[in-house]
Amino acid sequence: MQPDENVFRSIVDASPFPVYLCTGDQMIIAVANQATLKAWGRDSSVIGKPFSEALPELETQPFRKLLEEVYTTGETYYSRNDRADLLIDGRLQTYYFKFTYQAMRNSEQDITGVLCFATDVTELERARQEVEQSQAMLYNMVKQAPVGICIIKSADLTVELVNDTFLELVGKTRPEVDLQHIWDAVPEAAEVYSPIMAETVSSGKPFHAVEHEIPLVRNGVDETVYIDFVYEPVRDYDGSINAVLVLAIDVSDKVMARRSIEDAEEWARLAIEAAEIGTFELDIATNGMRASSRFYHIFGFEQPVTRKVLQDAIHEDDRSSRIAALREAFDTGKLFYEARVTWNDNSVHWIKVEGRVTSDNAGNPVKILGTVLDITQFRHLQQQKDDFISVASHELKTPLTSMKSSMQVLSRILKADTPSSTALSFMDKANTSLAKMQHLVESLLNVSRMTADQMHLHKTHFKAADLVNECCEHLRAAGNYDLILTGDTGLEFYGDKDRLDQVLVNFVNNAVKYAVHSRKIVIHLSADAGTVKLSVRDFGNGIPAEKLPHLFERYYRVDSNGAQYSGLGLGLYISADIIKRHGGKIGVISKPGEGSTFWFTLPR
Ligand code: ADP
Secondary structure, three states: OOOOHHHHHHHHHHOOOOEEEEEOOOOEEEEEOHHHHHHHOOOHHHOOOEHHHHOHHHOOOOHHHHHHHHHHHOOOEEOOOEEEEEEEOOEEEEEEEEEEEEEEEOOOOOEEEEEEEEEEOHHHHHHHHHHHHHHHHHHHHHHHOOOEEEEEEOOOOEEEEEOHHHHHHHOOOHHHHOOOEHHHHOHHHHHHHHHHHHHHHHHOOOEEEEEEEEEEEEOOEEEEEEEEEEEEEEEOOOOOEEEEEEEEEEOHHHHHHHHHHHHHHHHHHHHHHHOOEEEEEEEOOOOOEEEOHHHHHHOOOOOOOOHHHHHHHEOHHHHHHHHHHHHHHHHHOEEEEEEEEEOOOOOEEEEEEEEEEEEOOOOOEEEEEEEEEEOHHHHHHHHHHHHHHHHHHHHHHHHHHHHHHHHHHHHHHHHHOOOHHHHHHHHHHHHHHHHHHHHHHHHHHHHHHHHOOOOOOOOEEEEHHHHHHHHHHHHHHHOOOEEEEEEOOOOEEEEOHHHHHHHHHHHHHHHHHHOOOOOEEEEEEEEOOOEEEEEEEEOOOOOOHHHHHHOOOOOOOOOOOOOOOOOOOOHHHHHHHHHHHOOOEEEEEEEOOOEEEEEEEEEO
16 A cells, blocks of 8 residues: 555654755745754744745855756755754854755656755764864874874884974984884984884883983984883774874983982092091081991991990090090181090001081081091101101211211321321221212112102113122122022023112122021022022021011111111112012011021013
């Protein structure tokens, strides 16, 4: 059974989508369903009226033209989301419709009207526009962000979006980066960072870099920059990763500033450490103290101790000078004193304390910052120097006095014109004294030349036995000593003969001087693969073991009163220097009661 026209009418009328029909070239609205009237904001009175009369606000919009075109050409018009501004509730309001205009034909195929099917897509269109706007806003934000932003497609690692800050950071132009493969754009970072980016893409885990040091070629110049950055995977609606978002900030200035502070601190720390300085900070109000471990160490403690314990460690005789120094520090702002401290093992050490008092705004002292230094060694050296001066002047005085008296006697003899043999003996005495003084002055000069590094070697090849024989001739002649040469007497030395003679003379003289009761002195020559060796052995009293390590030090004398034997404590010091300059070694073996063997080696 064919449904009658009313059925169709009511179907059309009930449709939630606008449907209407205009007929004739006047575009008379023949049919307009409820949805149409609602969309137009009109009532059914428009039915039967021409389109232009029913909707005058659309006259300036393309619809009537479109209707007429379809009416004349018969070609269906498919809209996109077309905008229609309709007068609804007295206001012109914007809507969007998707619709078709298609020609209605009669049985003769003549066009009789235009049929419209429409959908109101206003909400959809609004939503789309909003998305577009927010995308544009986001794009602007990205563009203007003070953070470097770069979006990289995960599929082919091409740069999808990059802002100016990022370009500035990597020092590249937009054409060098935009739409390029990221590692073509920034090849200098590829080696380290391409595996990391690949990992971000495959694992989906973001990567955070803090203060990474990155070598970059910025505008053609090699630079090292420090960058905080993130690789953040960007997921598609289905959860798959389609891009990596890079956010980066150049933190070079911050890092450099911090590094220079750290460097300065490190320098200060190194300086303090190298100088073996102990540091302390004393809070005057609370009497609380903070100090470095070296500070306590200098006072003789392995662990921090109270201030009272430190004060008690100071030598009784020096406590008052410490108190006086503190009192003065509150007046002048500067603390300074030297004192002795006694360690638990009863050893006595000299310390030097220096500090600065800091005050609050009202001028009240708040704390003392200071340093402490162990100056035992320094004091010891000073003492040695003082001792040396006294020994040296004493040593010079003896021959000088004896020479003076010899000269006085000599002049008296010459005036009286008494026999010349007596005069000659006084002449000899004066000459001996002169030679002694010359030797002493020579030693002193040697030391000053050594410290000024002006000792030069003139090396030759010579027979070691010749050296020994020449130097010992006078002793042998005197007949008081048995000088015995043993070992490889054919040995050759290569070195400065005069200087090595000086060393040998010193060894032999010491053997004579310090082993008085023994006649025998053995000089032994030997060699091994790389070195030749000469040793001088005496059979005197020997040297206590604890003194041995110091023998070759400047001004060192075992019998430091200098009372028993003459000498400046320079001979072995000079000898050691000569041997060192030859690239050889010097040493001593000694046992109290069994004598000593002084030796040196030279490279062959
Ligand atoms: P000095 O001019 O005082 O002799 P040296 O440097 O030659 O200076 O010797 C340093 C010290 O080593 C001497 O003061 C002496 O006490 C000790 N000494 C050197 N040689 C001998 C030795 N053969 N036997 C014992 N003591 C020695």
